[in-house]
Structures are given as C-alpha cells and as structure tokens.
Ligand code: GDP
C-alpha cells in the first residue's frame with residue numbers, strides 16, 4: 001500500500017504538466033491502495049471527487065510541492081471521514097456509568113472490556129466487569145481470568161442462561177458497590193443474526209447503558225460497514241474501538257464504522273495483553289492507512305526502547321541521513337518489530353509475510369544473526385560499495401545462511417535507508433513531543 005501511494009505521488013511530481021489526467025491517474029492509484037486497506041468503495045469514490053474539487057490546479061502548477069499539496073489534501077479528507085462531528089459520551093470518575101460492549105464473536109470484546117477497565121483503574125477509577133455472554137461456553141471463565149489478573153471485580157454465572165437477567169443483576173450489584181464504571185460484556189455470533197441483535201436490544205433495555213461501544217476487528221475488510229450498521233440499528237452505538245491493530249491490518253474499516261454509527265473511534269487495541277491499548281489518535285492512524293508511517297510514534301518508540309545513552313546518537317545519525325547497518329540493527333532490536341517497522345514512513349508491511357507474525361519475527365531474527373557476522377567496519381560503513389561479493393559470502397558462511405538471504409537483508413536495508421534519507425534534517429523531538437506530519 002505504502003509503495004503504491006508513494007509511487008502515485010512520485011509520478012505526479014515527475015510530471016511536468018499537472019493536468020486533470022495526471023491528477024486522475026494519481027487518485028486512481030491511491031484509491032486502489034485505500035480499497036486494499038479495506039476502505040469502503042463508496043467512501044473512496046467520495047474522497048476522490050472531494051479531492052478533485054479541493055485541489056486547485058493553479059496552486060499545483062506554480063507550487064514546487066505538488067506531492068505535498070495532494071498528500072495533505074488526501075490526509076485531511078481521511079481525517080475528516082474519521083470525525084463524526086460530535087464526541088462520544090465520556091464517563092466521569094466518581095459518577096456511575098454503564099458501558100455496554102457489542103460486536104461479533106472474535107472481534108475482541110472480552111479482551112477489550114478488560115483493557116478498558118484496566119486503563120481506567122490505573123487512573124484511579126473503580127471499574128467492574130459483568131459477563132452477559134451465556135452463548136459461548138467458556139466466556140465467563142475468560143472474563144473471570146482477565147478480571148482476576150487485573151484485580152477488577154466481576155460478575156457472571158455458570159448456570160444462568162439468560163444474559164438479560166445476568167446483565168441486570170450485575171449492573172445492580174455494582175451500582176450498590178459504588179463502582180463508577182460498570183462494563184457489560186456481551187455475546188457475539190459468527191454471523192450477523194436476528195437472535196443476536198434481539199439479545200443486544202434486550203440487554204441494553206435492561207441495563208440502560210450510558211454508552212454502547214462497538215468493537216471491530218481491524219482486519220474485518222469491506223464487511224465493516226454492514227456490520228457496524230446492523231449493531232447501530234438495534235442498540236444506540238456511541239463509540240467504536242478497533243482491535244488487532246498490532247498486525248498487518250491498516251484498519252480502513254474504521255472509516256466505515258464511523259460512517260455507519262456516526263460515532264468516533266475512541267481506542268485501538270494493539271495486542272493481546274491488558275496494556276496493549278491506546279487512545280485513538282486520528283493523525284497517526286491516517287498516516288498508517290496511507291502507508292506514510294507514524295513518524296512521531298516511531299520517535300516515541302525510540303525513546304521507549306533504545307537505551308537512553310544511545311538514543312541521541314541514533315536520532316542524530318538518522319537526522320544526518322546516515323543510516324548504517326548498525327542503526328538498522330538498533331532499530332530491529334526495538335521490539336515487536338512489525339509494529340515498530342510499520343511506523344516508518346513508507347515501510348510496507350507487505351514485505352513481511354502477511355498474517356504470519358511469527359514468520360516476520362523469524363525473518364528479523366535471521367537478519368540479526370547475519371548482522372552478528374558482520375565486522376564493525378561493515379556495520380558502521382556509509383559506503384554502499386563496501387559490501388562486495390566476498391564479504392557477502394563470508395557473512396553467509398558465518399551465519400549459516402544462503403548468499404541470497406544476505407542479499408535479501410541488504411536489499412531491505414537499502415530500501416529503508418532510502419526512505420529515511422528523505423527525512424534527512426528532521427528535528428530531533430523530545431519524548432512525547434508530536435512531530436507534525
Ligand atoms: P470476543 O469474542 O469478541 O469476546 O473476542 P475476544 O476478546 O475473546 O478476542 C478474540 C481473540 O482476539 C483472542 O484470542 C484475543 O486475544 C485476540 N485479541 C483481542 N484483541 C486483540 C488485539 O488488539 N491484538 C491482538 N493481536 N489480538 C487481540
């Protein structure tokens with residue numbers, strides 16, 4: 001995706017005359033990429049015509065920064081699509097709120113309920129969890145386990161089969177205990193079924209939630225709109241949480257969910273663990289959608305993972321535009337690597353085996369082993385010609401890999417070096433400081 005958008009913009013900037021056709025071709029290419037990122041067809045079409053209206057040809061002809069003008073227009077348009085125009089209900093600490101979670105089975109509801117509770121608990125709230133999923137065997141055990149781990153009070157039953165009854169009882173109990181955030185986890189089905197929506201309607205009627213949160217899998221694809229709409233039609237969905245954003249999913253379905261529910265995305269899930277949960281931030285999300293990377297997230301990650309005494313050097317080197325294999329090695333050390341690498345502007349998650357996190361990890365481990373077989377001179381070199389055939393052979397032998405593996409790694413390194421060189425001269429941010437797009 002990142003590739004084709006950059007390519008489209010590149011072609012655009014190379015064209016000497018920017019006419020309607022050049023812009024059209026460029027937009028077509030970007031549209032294809034957005035469709036691949038699961039953005040709904042209709043929304044892509046709307047965006048296309050909006051951009052054509054917004055972009056001023058005189059500006060383009062005169063300006064040196066054609067790419068930037070188009071890119072900015074597309075970026076703004078996508079940000080707008082993620083903004084339903086009104087904030088969601090925000091619970092207040094110390095005042096009881098009932099929050100109901102809905103979504104299909106496997107979307108991540110139970111996991112997200114706990115994350116949401118834990119997030120607030122850390123900020124001094126008094127949350128509680130109610131398991132109103134009597135459909136799936138083991139649902140209560142799962143919630144109980146999560147809740148126990150996070151030391152959050154929970155309510156549920158192994159024997160009662162009526163979700164409405166349990167939900168009402170649980171909410172009542174925790175209201176008495178003065179919990180300020182009563183979270184109701186509900187069941188899902190594999191498919192959108194009438195019985196599920198009727199159940200959601202009844203649970204909602206019995207618990208009178210202040211907020212209903214629709215949970216969707218970030219990789220849901222084009223089905224997102226219908227799914228979100230179906231829930232919205234049975235209960236008053238007021239917010240969206242997109243899960244599994246740690247993998248390859250770009251989360252384009254979020255745009256559909258926002259459109260269908262007229263509600264904002266409030267959090268994203270970035271892993272299976274309790275604390276892998278982030279407040280939704282529209283700009284990095286759109287950057288990622290466009291394959292532009294999340295530069296500020298990347299900077300923050302450097303502060304988080306690279307030892308303090310090495311941070312400045314790494315950042316300075318990156319800013320100078322000297323990206324050696326040593327720096328590449330340092331970046332690869334930064335942790336769940338697909339996650340880190342996907343923050344890099346222009347990094348294509350496609351270069352990692354899709355849907356196979358483990359294989360991606362293995363590939364990166366392989367890179368690291370090969371780097372261990374390199375000399376200091378090789379790691380610190382800024383001369384691309386240094387890596388001659390005999391050196392490559394030696395590295396392959398030393399790491400027990402094929403010559404082609406070494407070539408593969410060097411290729412990937414060069415690609416990254418090229419991307420990073422475009423960022424040459426960037427301002428080195430302080431921790432938490434957001435660098436502008
Ligand atoms: P539910 O059926 O909607 O309650 O979904 P669950 O909470 O049981 O989650 C289904 C699966 O998705 C579980 O294996 C979770 O660990 C996993 N999961 C949930 N959220 C995330 C996430 O943000 N990232 C990843 N990688 N996995 C997640």
Ligand code: MG
Pocket residue numbers: 109110111133139186187
């Ligand atoms: Mg569940």
